[in-house]
Amino acid sequence: MTKLLIVGDSHTGALERGRARLAEAGALPAGIDWIVVPLGTGAGMNQPFWTPHRGRARLTQRGYRQRMPLIPPEDEVVDAIGLSMPLWYGRVLRGLIRSGVAPVGSGVAGRPLSRALFAHVVRSDMAFILDLVAFLRDGGLPVFAIEPPGIFRDNRFLLSHGAGDLLALQSAIQAVQRKALAELGVPCVDLPPEATDETGLMRSAFRHEDPTDRHHANAAFGALMIRRIADHLPALLAAQAPPSREAAR
Template sequence: MKIFITGDSHTRALKTGVELLVNQGEMPDDYQIDVQMSIGGDAMIKPYFVDKGDYVELIHAKHINSIKKLPFSDEQEGYDYHGICGLLHATRLWRVPNHWPNCTPFTPQGGQTPISTSLLRHAVLQEQMYNMQLIEFFKRIGIKVFVIEAPKPYKHNRTMARVNPEILSYVDNFYKNVMLEWLASKEIPVIKVPGECYDADGFMYEKFRHDNPLDGLHANNHFGALMIKEVIAFMESRV
């Protein structure tokens, strides 16, 4: 089974997760899982590819030297599945410190501006417009694709100092549920973050935090390895 995983910066944890499994002898012999970041998450909210009919050409200048087109194929042949990171990456909507101290999706208090679910939903779909177009492209040309969920919020994220954790967790879950609904409507499988990775309030356990103490968004290779195991389990269920 050949699998190619690409997308935003959360692919880095998946790449190191693959390396960890290989080094520990836990990667099945009949699996080849290649991971390569194609574009940063912030660039996904702008046009970053051109549909050429049977492939898309990536045009974002910052990442033009990495992957130039999708679907990706190596020197030998194509892949059985493509995995995409980015459609379940919610942090852009909750990590800006100046937004949520003054706004709330709950009952307003102390002069807060209420944010309706319809407005939140619109914001999610606007952010994901181009990623959704990419998924539609894959479906149109018959490429098997699945989507990988990004880590849930971490309590050490600096946004937490200024934002009610309940708001942050709510926005993250709301965002992902909007996208999960859309992906289900397109019959796109999703690899979700395992329950063992986060607490009852929806926050990631610290043991999965990135090695860089200043990084409040990304996960480490142990999380990446767990997610790759989830990918393998998904593939086994398809046999």
């Protein structure tokens, strides 16, 4: 039995609801003991939110700490950790739109932001998450990133920007995020093709159960991703130990 910890931002909530739905139906993938913990909003994850503590990550942000004081938990021995936080594009996307800037080469209208400066912005936004990833991996645990849901058709920014612009910005942001993770030897579990429609937007069938929530996904999406994680888990566990953070720079 593989004990798998999945922890992260608010998008982890859909994963937990999906896990619970599959468990109730007796359809959870076999051979995995799942621990899924949504810490809360990702708004605070571009600031210091953890510190090393006896080989574990001690969460210092109050709301996160109330849900899980340590990663991994002090009373648990886990075989791998999935993080639903490194590929969240929303913080940077909102900043770009509100500032009226766009990375060079994205095809999006706005004051041009050089590729180098854009990469710096994205890496700075995820710096504390990358440090957490490196810390956990350097401690000997396989770690992987889980892609969050993409942009839904009723995203509020579609009132001012076309879907093409938002998808281009999302793609540009996640390209930098994926490169940073690859430098640390961290694989990603990506969305399956059936999660999005022919335009690249998320399918409405995966919208949050609350109709007023325009960017979180529902239990059906969570169940889809739980199955996808299970399908990829053997390869994720077989991955070699990553390079140190210094070697990746």
